[in-house]
Amino acid sequence: MIGRLRGTLISKQPPWLLVEVGGVGYELEAPMSTIYDLPTLGQEVILLTHYAQKEDSVALYGFLKEAERVLFRNLQKVSGIGAKIALAVLSGVSTDEFARLVHAGDVVALTKIPGIGKKTAERIVVELRDRVDGLGVTLPGAGRGSAPLDPAGEATVALQQLGYKPAEVTRLVQKVAADGDSAEAIIRKALRAALGG
Numbered sequence: 001m002i003g004r005l006r007g008t009l010i011s012k013q014p015p016w017l018l019v020e021v022g023g024v025g026y027e028l029e030a031p032m033s034t035i036y037d038l039p040t041l042g043q044e045v046i047l048l049t050h051y052a053q054k055e056d057s058v059a060l061y062g063f064l065k066e067a068e069r070v071l072f073r074n075l076q077k078v079s080g081i082g083a084k085i086a087l088a089v090l091s092g093v094s095t096d097e098f099a100r101l102v103h104a105g106d107v108v109a110l111t112k113i114p115g116i117g118k119k120t121a122e123r124i125v126v127e128l129r130d131r132v133d134g135l136g137v138t139l140p141g142a143g144r145g146s147a148p149l150d151p152a153g154e155a156t157v158a159l160q161q162l163g164y165k166p167a168e169v170t171r172l173v174q175k176v177a178a179d180g181d182s183a184e185a186i187i188r189k190a191l192r193a194a195l196g197g
Contacts, residue, residue: 002026002051002060009045012038014158014187015087017062019045028062029083031072031090032158032191036184037064052083059083067095074131078123085115088162092191099132112195114163154183159190168194 005028007021015029017038028049039045047062048069061083063069068090075086089098092113101109102125110121152173159169169190176189 002049004046004048005062006044006046009038009041009043011041014154014183015091015161017047019047019062026060028060029087030062031068031087032162032184032187033068033090033094034062034064036188061087065095071095071098071132074128075124078120078127080120080123081116084163085113085120088114089116091162091187092195102128102132105129109195151181151183151186152177155186155190158183158187164194 005019005021005026007019007026010018010020010025012018012035014032014035017028017030017035019026019028028047030047034047047064048066050061050063050069050072052059052061061069061072063072072083072086072090075081075089076083093101100106105125107118107121107125110116110124111118116124155177156169156173159172160166164172172190172193173186176193177186181189
């Protein structure tokens, strides 16, 4: 089992990261909350990981904070939630905000996260209410890094990979993008706009 990686950040194309450790490149999926806080490309990074093996695939997920990894694992214990939706949750809200929503039983706010319908949100509230204590962290700050697409284009691709429909992504990006914004800043603002209505 791989529980932690320490190496050089080679690339970040949300939600994918490539980290080189001892000459081996590890491909990981990570939530936007982790991607926001990554160092620039070529810098050292330490990631907590979750290794998942299924009959037909193997996947590695990376997190900067233990609270994110714990929430990622707990979310997948809820019926109907897999890794993709768990990543969308972590990308859409901070762990402390998620804990607040679950404790408040705010099903409506939870359904604004891609992939979560009313019944799944209700199950989350019931099944995770006792498991979200101690997850609180501060909101992630913007990360920095280079990408082959322009920031708005990179944000558009990342949001679609998180489960948002292309038309909705285009509307959100056009609404929030400002000159000089990084892709991470656009994604963060678009996610807040989507969750805020």
